[in-house]
Amino acid sequence: MGRRITPITRRRLRNFRANKRGYWSLWIFLGLFVLALFAEVIANDKPLLISFKDEIHSPVIFTYAETKFGGEFETEADYRDPFVTELITEAGGWIIWPPIRYSYRTINYDLPVPAPAPPSTENWLGTDDQGRDVVARLIYGFRISVLFGLVLTIFSSIVGVMAGAIQGYFGGWTDLLFQRFIEVWSGLPTLYLLIILASFVEPNFWWLLGIMLIFSWMSLVGVVRAEFLRARNFDYVRAARALGLSDVMIMYRHVLPNAMVASLTFLPFILSGSITTLTALDFLGFGLPPGSPSLGEMLQQGKANLQAPWLGITAFVMLSIMLTLLIFIFEAVRDAFDPRKGAAAGPVVAEAAAETTS
Numbered sequence: 001m002g003r004r005i006t007p008i009t010r011r012r013l014r015n016f017r018a019n020k021r022g023y024w025s026l027w028i029f030l031g032l033f034v035l036a037l038f039a040e041v042i043a044n045d046k047p048l049l050i051s052f053k054d055e056i057h058s059p060v061i062f063t064y065a066e067t068k069f070g071g072e073f074e075t076e077a078d079y080r081d082p083f084v085t086e087l088i089t090e091a092g093g094w095i096i097w098p099p100i101r102y103s104y105r106t107i108n109y110d111l112p113v114p115a116p117a118p119p120s121t122e123n124w125l126g127t128d129d130q131g132r133d134v135v136a137r138l139i140y141g142f143r144i145s146v147l148f149g150l151v152l153t154i155f156s157s158i159v160g161v162m163a164g165a166i167q168g169y170f171g172g173w174t175d176l177l178f179q180r181f182i183e184v185w186s187g188l189p190t191l192y193l194l195i196i197l198a199s200f201v202e203p204n205f206w207w208l209l210g211i212m213l214i215f216s217w218m219s220l221v222g223v224v225r226a227e228f229l230r231a232r233n234f235d236y237v238r239a240a241r242a243l244g245l246s247d248v249m250i251m252y253r254h255v256l257p258n259a260m261v262a263s264l265t266f267l268p269f270i271l272s273g274s275i276t277t278l279t280a281l282d283f284l285g286f287g288l289p290p291g292s293p294s295l296g297e298m299l300q301q302g303k304a305n306l307q308a309p310w311l312g313i314t315a316f317v318m319l320s321i322m323l324t325l326l327i328f329i330f331e332a333v334r335d336a337f338d339p340r341k342g343a344a345a346g347p348v349v350a351e352a353a354a355e356t357t358s
Helices: 007-018 020-037 082-090 133-172 172-186 190-200 204-215 220-231 235-242 247-264 267-284 294-304 310-337 345-357
Strands: 050-052 056-057 094-096
Touching: 007 020, 007 310, 020 133, 020 310, 056 310, 082 310, 094 220, 133 172, 133 204, 133 220, 133 247, 133 267, 133 294, 172 220, 190 267, 204 220, 204 267, 220 235, 220 247, 220 267, 235 247, 247 310, 267 310, 294 310
Parallel strands: none
Antiparallel strands: 050 056, 050 094
16 A cells, blocks of 8 residues: 555645745746657657658657668768658658757758848747757757756755765764865865866766766755754654664654755755856856757857847746746745644644654
8 A cells, every 4th residue: 555645745735736836837847848858859850750661760769871761872861851851752651840840950051041040930039150940959958957957956965965964963073074174165166167177178968967066065064964953952863862773764764854944945046056057157168068959058159149139038038937937946845845834833743743653
């Protein structure tokens, strides 16, 4: 049998739904994120399906040589080439394209004006200065920004909570040495170090993630440390020690839940800071490799091409919407874990006691 939903869990869900702004922001953000996860199906220069000589092919998933469709070259077929299209249609086949027939790296060589081209029926939000479709790059850029921010937030939270828990629970010399280390480490100019390191090594997604993780975990340490310092001398913690429970079990089962509410209030700052830092590095040219879909690179193009305002405006609007939705979501999460929201002190204590005894 599955674990039943406790009264505290029901109250937290009720409090989350009560924050309408955060509740609907979650659904909007999830909708955008799911669409971005399937970016290859929405924006791609390869067809979704091809019927050729009674066989169904999926170029989005598999790679086919031009000879597969009656061409002359063993290299991958260029489906935007009219010659390849004619080979398929003349054999009685058909092609199903994505809604946007451009990938983030596809260059439109048939622009009526020099790039960057303004919005049109072919390129809904225009093109950048290399002739690449702005909508396609927005979709892929949104995905990589959110994934980068979420992964960095998760790992930073794990490291920060562990470090703060060790400091606060053990105290003494452990706390003192940790504090001195954090004071020195937090004083380092993070952005400048990232720029210097990026000048020596060509950065990629995982390289940037690892470098930023070295610095981003410190934002949670102080909050978690304070909660553990406060809770380590509570009666139930002393009772757990007297019963012979290990320090790890006491920290995980009895002290950590008390630190979660305060910690959750900092998660949106870590997430939004991760996204904006990646955007800033891309804007400065020290982020993802050239050609990668990036909101920061679009902002940089908007700065360099003031005659094409759609570049900077589009990236700015997308970044603003993304960060705003995330802040609203975490406001609702904070309300959900706040015992003062949606219930009086007596019912909250009763619910907590019921969950502890169950």
